[in-house]
Amino acid sequence: RPEKSLFHSLAASQVPSTAGILRRSRRRKSVTIAYESGQGDGAEQGATEPQRPRWEPRDWQQQLERIREMRRNRDAPVDEMGVEKCYDSSAPPQVMRYQVLLSLMLSSQTKDQVTSAAMLRLREHGLTVDSILQMDDATLGQIIYPVGFWRNKVKYIKQTTAILKQKYGGDIPRTVEELVQLPGVGPKMAYLAMNIAWDSVSGIAVDTHVHRITNRLKWVKKETRYPEETRVALEDWLPRDLWREINWLLVGFGQQTCLPVNPRCNECLNQDICPAAKRP
Template identity: 30%
Template sequence: MTPAEIIPPMLARLREEHPDAKYELDWTTPFELLVATMLAAQCTDERVNRVTATLFKKYQGPRAFAEADTAELEEDLKPTGFFKQKAKSVQLMSRELLARFGGEVPTTIEALITLPGVARKSANVVLNTAFNMPTGIIVDTHVARVSQRMGLSQKDKPEEIEKDLMKVVAQDEWTFFGPATVLHGRYTCMAKKPQCSTCGMADLCAKNGV
């Protein structure tokens, strides 16, 4: 099967599996989602949520992060790993937001990726999830793995996988396809022990010789 043939039935199966696919990060404002997404690098959502539960009470809005004591912020972010990088990125991002965007999270991908610590993946998460804007397709480690296994892309760089996906997935499905495929990758098509025997779309999968 070609990618174009796989996508329609794949979307149907994804809809059965995850009827209201949404990101599992906890947030109440676009700014909080942006910060949470930045903290999610190489870290499970569950641990990010554990940290942000107290973090977002302590620091409310970009000004609080911009003016925070860096060493203290590093300590607060420690459980998420890469804490020095993340503290620096979150702080610089907050300052840029105040300096250039009036403290508001921009709503274009071009503007978002100019922020320190924000690339296409994080930008797409914020735009797809908080603003429901189909600016692109989230390609994280899960979407990359599922796309490769199912034969939707032969590329390995997330940005190129995203291009391949954008060609075959209709734009009005982008905000569903991304989050739903993340969940499929997380709970069924796992990195180590994919649950092919119970997978609802095994018959569409290149891994099974389709």
């Protein structure tokens, strides 16, 4: 029938040819590859600047050296009561790694002094995967109180510990991707866990101090709103051999000098080269 042949010809015209699909998928693929290899900017701008130098902040090396000088005494709360001081270094490696993860979970929205005290109380009860699984929620809550959001943390600690027992044989995962799947574990904790528990630097751990200070120093190309944005921006230019040091360095600097409110600019060695400094 004529209408049938007309329908077939219309349908055929609307079905893309195999060759057309392959051509388009090849085009898409090449764009993706260019972007992943860090050439996205050039591809989008017609590759007018193929050898553009990598961006880096003004005066950053001088600022870093001066922060190191200010942190030389290692006497900030993070140095005395940070996560690296909270676990039992004489425990078997698997237990030690579990304690590192637990101290990181407790540390969120909590001062180092409070986290350290809670970890000491937990360790007095024998801090292992099995001891936490056998402990009832009320007891766990009493021990970790007054860490921030302690009720939520009781729930997360129990859920995560059960997953570690069932899925990882009582150990903690070896990748950031698996760590952030655990209840109550965010990116900053995952990067620190990789660093402290596995001695592996897989990214920069950005907490509220690192986020605040790197924005004040303009160590990010444009202002960032969230720690994860800051991490990506920092990793884009900061030499990898500084990734481990930068968290410890800036956390202590943020606790002692570059405070969230009323930073002590008059005590800071970077006062003359800090974009955010309050000058006399």
